[in-house]
Amino acid sequence: MAKPTDPDPRATLRGGLPDRYLTPDDIAEIFGVPVETVYQWRKKRTGPPGFRIGKHLRYDPADVRAYVTERKSADRNAA
Template identity: 45%
Template sequence: MNNRLMSIEDLSDHLGVPVNTLYKWRTKGYGPTGRRVGKYVRYRPEDVDAWIEAQGTA
């Protein structure tokens, strides 16, 4: 299992969502939970997966 934290660029690639959209979501409290690591925001893959599951089906 890969426990590597995801950067916002990694998350953008994973979700197919522009980085700027992810920053907007973060300021509005939407999207996967991000954590500050120094001056960077990182995402745990399990948090991203849980957030995706919580979105339901399209």
């Protein structure tokens, strides 16, 4: 859970993602969706690609950035 002094994670996405692997909670905050949605994306293979470290799900910031870029390109091409 974000502390009052933590920056808005969505602003972090615009300004550059953190230099650490992201958690499902981080992804939910960045995209402004419930964490359950993040798990559904993974189940349906529609969201940013994640990977497991033991029982923990993590996301590489470079993969998240590539996912956003891909989605933006797809939306522009569809219009």
